[in-house]
Amino acid sequence: MRYARVSVDGRPMWGRVGERDVSLLSGSPLEGEPEVIGAVSRSTAVWLPPVVPPVFYAVGYNYPRHIAHAGAETPARPEVGYRANNALTGHGSPIVKPVEVEGRFEAEPELVAVIGRTVRHATPEEAREAVFGWTIGNDVSARTWQHSDRTFWRSKNSDTFKPMGPWIETDVDALAQTTVLRVNGAEHARFPTGDMVHDPFDFIVEMTRHLTLHPGDVLWMGAESTCQLEPGDTVEIEISGIGVLSNPVHLEGNRA
């Protein structure tokens, strides 16, 4: 099943995604079994981030080739960081590059686990059961700020820097898929989703030793490769079995 959030007359609504239509739902599939109460055409749907998480978790270095490329050390344990909800945007919406950004402005294609249960002290099996489904994230990063600042507040969490979507796929073997990164149709990266140092279930087991995960929490799993984005580009991240997250890149226009 594919679940999305769409904007209907300016209001966010949950939907179940079919071939042609998005069936609108009476509530969140994370909180029960909502009823179908309408439909919109898939071709004209305005896609929102498929969930607004209570906590937005993100893994840093997690793919061996990325770690080698960065000259970083392979993490001995699953250690997680955070991103911020203000930065979320949906499939099809623009990534807005601030006019102050200098240097590399990059896409990072990531698999995202969406938590479906309240879970603490998870066993490996409970960690698997805790995942409701999977979506796609683009961890857009302004590298000069990332290196100059004490935190990732503006380098990774400026408004629109966290496209997520287009939907949550509940029926996919997410670690046996392929991630492809394209800019203006040209392929810039291709890697197996599952080629991770620590997989999502390793993270859930380790994290829930000390914290409670809640329905709707998201866990972004890191990227193997990145590529440069320029205003005017369209960036696409495809993960087989899930879908395609596509966003145009705009230059911030309303402030100098």
Next chain:
Amino acid sequence: MRYARVSVDGRPMWGRVGERDVSLLSGSPLEGEPEVIGAVSRSTAVWLPPVVPPVFYAVGYNYPRHIAHAGAETPARPEVGYRANNALTGHGSPIVKPVEVEGRFEAEPELVAVIGRTVRHATPEEAREAVFGWTIGNDVSARTWQHSDRTFWRSKNSDTFKPMGPWIETDVDALAQTTVLRVNGAEHARFPTGDMVHDPFDFIVEMTRHLTLHPGDVLWMGAESTCQLEPGDTVEIEISGIGVLSNPVHLEGNRA
């Protein structure tokens, strides 16, 4: 006015805090003008974190004496970090020290600004108007983990490590108050709230150059002093004009 969230028959409800009672409200004062629909006695109220923020912002080094004590550099610009909602707990609820924690386990008494408006590109005056009210936070920290880990995920964001409350005070000159930290009634720190390198309005102006603040977002303003906590202790943070945030410290008991 003082606004709180309390647990009524296991459900979270907003309330307006009076001398003896908490008047229960029909909704959030951050989203309109709710009506009074009941009351509970203040003496028996079960206090929840007064808001669950869309984004949980926290300032690190911000008080000159703390910076000097740590041998850190004075931040040239307001740079903000993050904490996680799973760690929030209310006034009166226990701080649970994990059995794995070794070394210093400390309280950090902090003034908290609660955002009341959607704001981007704020002027200094708009920054002042964006604050709905003020509460108190305890940025409980496990120092060994803080120094060993790549992120603050478990050192500052394990469950119950972020007591916040008891309520939001809307009518106080928050930067002209005194913060007092007590453990078992003995005073361990006392400092002027306003003795900051960058005040909350400086942060809001700088942050909103790149991000949108939303109603309910919180901004924890850093601490001047810290002190050690042991299981069995009760830690109190008082900020004059706001109130007292008090929490007992327990040792995690259900897992070895």
